[in-house]
Amino acid sequence: MYSTRRRYLRGIGGGSALLVGGAGCLGRGSPNGDDNGTRPSGTGGPGITVVSVDGTDDSPVVPSVEIVREAATESSPPRLRTTLENTGDEPVTVGEGRAVHLEYVTDDSGALVFLPSDGEFPAEPGCWRLTDGVAVTEEYRTFEIDAGASSRRSVDLYATPGEDACLPVGEYRFETPISIGEPGSETGPSDRWGLTILLE
Numbered sequence: 001m002y003s004t005r006r007r008y009l010r011g012i013g014g015g016s017a018l019l020v021g022g023a024g025c026l027g028r029g030s031p032n033g034d035d036n037g038t039r040p041s042g043t044g045g046p047g048i049t050v051v052s053v054d055g056t057d058d059s060p061v062v063p064s065v066e067i068v069r070e071a072a073t074e075s076s077p078p079r080l081r082t083t084l085e086n087t088g089d090e091p092v093t094v095g096e097g098r099a100v101h102l103e104y105v106t107d108d109s110g111a112l113v114f115l116p117s118d119g120e121f122p123a124e125p126g127c128w129r130l131t132d133g134v135a136v137t138e139e140y141r142t143f144e145i146d147a148g149a150s151s152r153r154s155v156d157l158y159a160t161p162g163e164d165a166c167l168p169v170g171e172y173r174f175e176t177p178i179s180i181g182e183p184g185s186e187t188g189p190s191d192r193w194g195l196t197i198l199l200e
Contacts, residue, residue, distance in 0.1 A: 046169045046199040047071040048078050048157065056191040060088030061145065061180050063193045068154060072167065077128040077156040079117055086145040091183045097141025099176045101153035102195065104136050107172040110160060114174070117154035127166040129159035144183055169199045
């Protein structure tokens with residue numbers, strides 16, 4: 001269950017300074033259903049590879065990432081699943097509830113953004129570049145993870161609006177704050193965990 005501390009609006013894409021369009025292009029696949037034998041039929045490129053995941057020092061909460069959908073299709077963008085595991089002996093309170101799972105988090109260059117997989121966003125099918133900005137009501141949420149338990153969330157990868165390109169190839173770094181405290185608290189000191197992906 002979520003606990004909410006404060007709310008404010010921010011924008012993703014469009015005229016926002018938070019996101020800037022990227023470069024590159026998403027392939028549509030060859031006529032025989034693969035790209036030089038590297039993509040399954042019905043998918044486009046580029047495909048995602050997780051290069052590294054780094055957690056916080058001395059934290060009982062350990063992040064991990066798995067690939068759910070390696071490459072985009074005409075009906076779905078690439079998808080990852082984030083997991084936060086409490087390896088400690090006591091329950092913990094974690095915040096901010098969405099950002100810790102990379103929801104609404106952009107890469108360092110502002111070319112890509114992860115959005116919740118259960119949402120509907122203004123994007124070009126098959127291309128998965130946002131066609132318009134996304135207004136986000138950001139609520140500082142907290143949730144608890146019991147000792148030995150995990151919190152999981154799926155996120156989809158989109159390119160930001162403003163460029164002619166689709167999902168740009170290259171290596172991208174995402175970092176997000178994470179705060180961990182005792183159960184019932186508004187969390188403790190803030191740290192960061194990070195993810196590096198390669199699109200090729």
